[in-house]
Amino acid sequence: MLLLLKGAAAATVAWCLASWLLPVTVTAFAPFTALLALQSTVYRSLWDSAQYLGAMAIGTAVAAGFGTTVGVHVWTLAVLVFLAILVARADLLGGQRSQVPVVALFAFVGGGGRIEYIGHLVTSAVIGVCCGLAAHLVIAPSPHTDRARGRVADLSGRTRELLHDLARGAAGEIPVEDLGRDWPHRCEELAAQAARTRGELEQAWENTRLNPRRPWSSAQASLLRCHETVGTVERIGTYLRSIARALAYERQALASPGPAGSSAPVGSSGPTGSSEASASEDFLVSYGELLRDVASALECLDPPHGPEDPGRLRRHVEDAGRRYDEATDRARVSHLDRPRQWPVHGTVLVEAKRVLEEITYLADRAEETRH
Known part of the structure; x- marks a missing residue:
């Protein structure tokens, strides 16, 4: 107006x-x-x-x-x-x-x-x-950043929700038929929302340039943190898309015993089928806990505002790191003989490590900003 x-x-x-x-x-x-x-x-x-x-x-x-x-x-x-x-x-x-x-x-x-x-x-x-x-x-337009920060916070919240739902899917708490249909769509929506948020950030950033109204420095610093957060969420979304595909494949394979899903029926009484199913179930449950810890770390990080309790954030990041080590050790000692079982487990572990590294980077940047 x-x-x-x-x-x-x-x-x-x-x-x-x-x-x-x-x-x-x-x-x-x-x-x-x-x-x-x-x-x-x-x-x-x-x-x-x-x-x-x-x-x-x-x-x-x-x-x-x-x-x-x-x-x-x-x-x-x-x-x-x-x-x-x-x-x-x-x-x-x-x-x-x-x-x-x-x-x-x-x-x-x-x-x-x-x-x-x-x-x-x-x-x-x-x-x-x-x-x-x-x-x-x-009457120059004020360099407001509240709307941009709110958009970024909402984007981060949707990322946390997706992480929690992926954890539930890994633990078998979501029906198998919903895995392959819902997750890819949500990952695409997350990428589209990140692109829209980046456009709003660029307009808000442009509003701080050559603007005679103050404060410049605080508005630009806030928008820089928002840009970093959006870039991180975009990369995390790419990793989550890969995790979603792999988890959907693994859960569908476990729910569909037979030659197409495994070298021996998963539900059979033979030692091979039962051991493979047990190894996969144990790994997926452990992996679900890893994703929950990652989501808790992201929630504690509270981008783009920054963590109110850096020590609590660091503990969440360390817990997620321990969960990752446990899941990696569990996959290493398990007898995963079913076709494509190692590639699937390796994919979700690599992508989870990348997500954890992104959150750790944001946590380190938040601590540097506070100091």
Whole structure:
């Protein structure tokens, strides 16, 4: 609402000044450029204004070159438009490059490329830019970070929920038919939410650049922690997707005895089938405890705010490390002879180690920030 009010005020003031100082043929450019200069952030407003003025300089120069030499004709208009569009293909002017042919056409067709008309046109645009920037600088947008921090905290919470559900799935507390259907979808949703959160963080970060309102340093430090958290969650989401696939395969194999699932029926009375099933069940239960400890460490970390009790966080990380060692030792001494059993167990252990390393890194960074 504040941006809308500033836009209306800037456009009105720009039109009044242009109507007072300039001919009526160019007054429309003042409110137009005022609205163009008034973007969501101070940095974006300054950058877009500079690019637009650059596009106007190029477009009016082309129009003046044709108008003062060969005059206004059908063929000169065609050549002028061709050259202006060719120049606009360059990336130097960013999003405002399309304004080059527009300004060239206005200056050439509306004023015949005359220097006097072009001078008035440029003056009208400068008035609009000044009014738009003045409105933005007088009441600059506050560099709030609460919304971004809330988004990151919600993203971290969904990651913890997924870790807990994976732990329940590893322990056999979730029906087998739900494993392969629900988990991949949730991992994709987590990645999409992380991408949206990163976009909001980038906009919030841009709002801190060249912003005359304080505090800069505290807002930027908070957003840096948010960026680190989102990057960590994105990587953790990739690891969890791999864990989900492997756990779903392993649970479905245990629930579907026979040649397709194992070298001997898992539910049979033979020693091979029963020992394989027992080894897998013991490993999965131990692995579920590991995931629960990892989720507890992430909850205690409380990103992006940081842990209130670093000692408690460190204990959770150490407990998760011990659980990982126990699961690794259990897999090492078990007789895992069923096809693909070692690759599955190795995959979930490697990915869990990566998740733990990511959380340990965030914990170390949080402690460094506190000191």
